[in-house]
Amino acid sequence: MNRDVIIQQILNGISLGGVYALEAVGFGIVFNILKFSNFSHGGVVTICAYVGFFISTRFIPSLWVSLALTILFGGIIGVLVEKLVFRPIRVQNKPLTYFFVNSITVAMIVQQFFSALWGSNYYPFPIFIKESVFQLGKLVVSKSYLVMLSMSAAVLIALSLFLRRTKTGISIRAASSDIHTPALMGVNTDFIVSITFSIAGILAGVTGFFLGMTYTVTPFIGSMILKGIIASIIGGMGSLGGGVIAGVLLGAMESLLIAEVGASVTPIIIYFAIIVLLMVRPQGIAGKLYSVKA
Amino acid sequence: MELLKLESVSKSFGGVQAVHEVSLIQNKDEITAIIGPNGAGKTTVFNLISGIYQQDAGKIFFRGMDISELAPHRRCALGISRTFQNIRLFNNMTVLENVKVSYANHLTYNFFDEVFRTGKVKKEERELEERAFEYLKLLYLDVYASSYPGNLPYGIQRRLELARALLPEPNLLLLDEPAAGLNPSEIRELMEMILNLQHTKKLSIIIVEHHMELVMNICSRIHVLDFGKKIAEGTPKEVIENEKVLQAYLGDLGEVC
Amino acid sequence: MFYSKVLETTLIFSIFVLSVYPLSGLTGLFSLGQGAFIAIGAYTAAIGTLQYKLPPAISIMLAICIGIIGGVIVGVPTLKLRRDYFLLITFGFSEMVRALLLWMAQLTGGAMGIAGIPYAAGLPLIAISAIVIFFFIANINKSAFRRNCIAIRDDELATQAIGINVYWHKIKVFILSASISAYGGALYAFNMMFIEPNLFDWLESAKLIIIIFVGGMNSLLGVFLMSVIYYTFGEVFRFASVWRDLILGVLVIVVLIFRPQGLFGTIKTVFPTIRFPFLQKN
Numbered sequence: 001m002n003r004d005v006i007i008q009q010i011l012n013g014i015s016l017g018g019v020y021a022l023e024a025v026g027f028g029i030v031f032n033i034l035k036f037s038n039f040s041h042g043g044v045v046t047i048c049a050y051v052g053f054f055i056s057t058r059f060i061p062s063l064w065v066s067l068a069l070t071i072l073f074g075g076i077i078g079v080l081v082e083k084l085v086f087r088p089i090r091v092q093n094k095p096l097t098y099f100f101v102n103s104i105t106v107a108m109i110v111q112q113f114f115s116a117l118w119g120s121n122y123y124p125f126p127i128f129i130k131e132s133v134f135q136l137g138k139l140v141v142s143k144s145y146l147v148m149l150s151m152s153a154a155v156l157i158a159l160s161l162f163l164r165r166t167k168t169g170i171s172i173r174a175a176s177s178d179i180h181t182p183a184l185m186g187v188n189t190d191f192i193v194s195i196t197f198s199i200a201g202i203l204a205g206v207t208g209f210f211l212g213m214t215y216t217v218t219p220f221i222g223s224m225i226l227k228g229i230i231a232s233i234i235g236g237m238g239s240l241g242g243g244v245i246a247g248v249l250l251g252a253m254e255s256l257l258i259a260e261v262g263a264s265v266t267p268i269i270i271y272f273a274i275i276v277l278l279m280v281r282p283q284g285i286a287g288k289l290y291s292v293k294a
Numbered sequence: 295m296e297l298l299k300l301e302s303v304s305k306s307f308g309g310v311q312a313v314h315e316v317s318l319i320q321n322k323d324e325i326t327a328i329i330g331p332n333g334a335g336k337t338t339v340f341n342l343i344s345g346i347y348q349q350d351a352g353k354i355f356f357r358g359m360d361i362s363e364l365a366p367h368r369r370c371a372l373g374i375s376r377t378f379q380n381i382r383l384f385n386n387m388t389v390l391e392n393v394k395v396s397y398a399n400h401l402t403y404n405f406f407d408e409v410f411r412t413g414k415v416k417k418e419e420r421e422l423e424e425r426a427f428e429y430l431k432l433l434y435l436d437v438y439a440s441s442y443p444g445n446l447p448y449g450i451q452r453r454l455e456l457a458r459a460l461l462p463e464p465n466l467l468l469l470d471e472p473a474a475g476l477n478p479s480e481i482r483e484l485m486e487m488i489l490n491l492q493h494t495k496k497l498s499i500i501i502v503e504h505h506m507e508l509v510m511n512i513c514s515r516i517h518v519l520d521f522g523k524k525i526a527e528g529t530p531k532e533v534i535e536n537e538k539v540l541q542a543y544l545g546d547l548g549e550v551c
Numbered sequence: 552m553f554y555s556k557v558l559e560t561t562l563i564f565s566i567f568v569l570s571v572y573p574l575s576g577l578t579g580l581f582s583l584g585q586g587a588f589i590a591i592g593a594y595t596a597a598i599g600t601l602q603y604k605l606p607p608a609i610s611i612m613l614a615i616c617i618g619i620i621g622g623v624i625v626g627v628p629t630l631k632l633r634r635d636y637f638l639l640i641t642f643g644f645s646e647m648v649r650a651l652l653l654w655m656a657q658l659t660g661g662a663m664g665i666a667g668i669p670y671a672a673g674l675p676l677i678a679i680s681a682i683v684i685f686f687f688i689a690n691i692n693k694s695a696f697r698r699n700c701i702a703i704r705d706d707e708l709a710t711q712a713i714g715i716n717v718y719w720h721k722i723k724v725f726i727l728s729a730s731i732s733a734y735g736g737a738l739y740a741f742n743m744m745f746i747e748p749n750l751f752d753w754l755e756s757a758k759l760i761i762i763i764f765v766g767g768m769n770s771l772l773g774v775f776l777m778s779v780i781y782y783t784f785g786e787v788f789r790f791a792s793v794w795r796d797l798i799l800g801v802l803v804i805v806v807l808i809f810r811p812q813g814l815f816g817t818i819k820t821v822f823p824t825i826r827f828p829f830l831q832k833n
Binding site: 036037039084085088089092094097098100101102104105106107108109111112113116223226229230233264265267268271272274275278279 | 639644651653
């Protein structure tokens with residue numbers, strides 16, 4: 001592969017990696033405060049993909065407006081999921097495994113629901129951008145990729161500012177070390193949990209919209225967050241920054257590999273590499289190794 | 295006769311020196327205690343002895359053997375048993391089953407025996423059932439045999455942990471804050487129980503405790519830790535009068551003084 | 552004829568559930584990779600008979616062996632890790648196997664799968680297998696194996712400290728699971744006569760875990776019953792199979808909130824409540 005192709009692939013990959021980064025953060029933010037692997041995130045992503053599709057095809061064909069609406073919707077769905085599915089078992093102080101089982105169940109319900117209603121069709125998003133690519137020197141840059149990348153970056157930066165500068169954001173970070181800390185700070189724990197799920201929902205909105213835009217909307221679109229989960233793992237459970245870096249890297253790597261060895265071998269290599277990585281360095285790039293107090 | 299020996303054992307956790315060059319000797323048939331202010335490293339010493347933590351430096355000998363590198367389950371097989379500071383019972387099994395778990399090392403049937411439920415399995419399980427029941431009776435827990443630990447009062451749970459630790463007939467019993475959360479009359483019962491057990495089962499017991507009444511009354515020797523280091527050792531009387539101990543504890547000895 | 556088929560399918564899937572029960576139910580080791588072992592078993596059996604002309608019986612044996620080997624290869628390194636990582640790694644493993652099956656198209660038929668597998672696993676074989684496997688698991692469910700599993704699930708540290716070699720036990724359970732899954736997979740291949748890589752992805756593995764949860768993690772009988780009900784319902788109402796999963800999903804969430812010991816709770820309470828499980832409130 002010559003240098004131009006490499007750069008081209010990396011460029012494409014980074015954009016996709018941005019979406020993976022969003023997925024990783026959406027997954028990780030819930031893990032941080034409640035310490036379980038939230039597989040329901042994929043379900044929320046799927047819902048948002050369909051919502052985004054319907055809004056942009058039936059109502060408002062504008063990219064930005066329908067994206068904004070989808071994000072809004074995602075935030076609401078996130079909170080709904082929390083209140084219906086996770087709040088009841090949280091107040092009962094159920095063990096973590098229950099959360100995990102519930103989250104997988106939500107993913108399953110969502111997939112089945114959309115399969116039942118609209119499963120047999122493929123729903124492509126409308127073409128938002130007329131001139132889909134432009135030239136940058138020798139590189140071909142896809143406009144939609146650019147949109148995705150800039151949007152992802154914007155969302156992540158906004159999130160980062162939120163987590164660092166606002167009281168709620170700081171409470172969320174405090175809750176990551178210990179879920180009881182915000183209560184000590186005088187902040188309502190339930191509120192923090194709801195906000196966190198809402199943020200995850202917002203991220204899911206962006207993710208779902210972009211995944212729907214890039215691929216077509218199917219009930220299985222939520223399964224694509226697998227890559228995001230993986231990015232979260234590689235980045236280190238507990239580190240959102242790590243997740244972002246890992247997501248981008250994963251996107252770039254994937255693009256390069258696909259160009260080099262083809263799309264069928266690539267997943268094998270990637271999954272194998274992850275397994276090895278997890279065994280050699282389970283805390284990922286930036287995570288911390290926890291041990292139980294005896 | 296020397297049963298357990300710690301030689302200059304050290305352990306740190308990411309920069310915090312929890313235990314620093316602690317040495318101690320425990321003999322057969324004696325009851326001793328490790329005391330010290332909170333954070334002194336007492337439970338860490340227990341965890342090092344049972345093998346949950348690996349020491350950074352130093353050696354541990356048990357019954358003459360160097361067990362420094364041995365995994366926890368092997369140390370149990372050699373005869374070390376323990377209870378925990380925070381009660382760690384198995385909530386999804388009955389009281390009787392909880393007790394049976396610790397006997398795993400002494401069962402001789404293997405997986406294939408279990409799959410076919412051979413006569414060997416049936417026999418050993420029957421014997422284990424009787425044995426477990428006896429230990430429950432010994433600690434006045436037999437009436438709770440079919441209950442689940444989660445529903446039981448705190449004091450009962452503590453006794454259950456003790457029963458579980460005793461079942462495999464250890465040589466050395468480590469009790470981590472056995473009196474925590476007990477009222478004075480329960481503590482007195484506990485003291486009697488420990489003395490009784492030590493005598494009838496020929497146990498050697500080390501207790502980590504904060505309740506001085508318990509420690510002073512039943513222990514023949516006491517080790518005092520502070521900030522991970524051993525600052526004193528001796529009989530209860532000697533320890534009470536020790537300058538360094540008083541300093542470390544200032545105020546904690548309460549009415550025993 | 553139709554009912555025979557329903558029974559066959561129900562029993563095969565119940566074997567899958569049984570295989571996962573010791574691992575995820577008793578020991579609480581959630582693995583999203585059991586589907587991969589089922590697939591490995593199925594493909595080994597199919598390839599063995601179709602490409603290498605082995606008699607089905609030998610193919611099935613081979614499937615079990617590969618399952619055991621796979622269990623060792625995957626289990627030994629990963630069972631040392633924390634529970635969450637184990638979950639995620641098995642998930643990665645499941646995806647990797649799926650990718651492998653798609654890629655090795657020469658051998659596996661790729662996305663088209665393998666069709667035309669001879670019908671070598673009929674109701675008698677399946678029924679006997681289910682009964683025997685149930686019997687074996689019921690046996691180990693009565694002695695130290697069960698206690699060790701639950702102990703590890705409830706408090707791994709304490710279990711380690713009171714003398715059980717937790718790692719070794721986990722490996723035993725994992726290999727047991729993997730081998731039975733592989734066997735079930737082989738039966739599936741010889742019964743359904745068609746297999747493809749997406750049949751047993753992580754979501755299917757997840758469903759097995761969910762069934763165990765709803766049936767009651769501590770109750771073998773409860774789990775088996777739940778499995779039979781679920782799959783029978785699915786087969787009889789085939790046209791509504793998608794709704795079946797939806798109902799299962801909602802049921803799980805409801806059960807977890809209101810009746811966490813599972814629909815059928817402990818074995819002791821199976822019979823009194825078996826008539827109106829849904830009306831029983833905690």
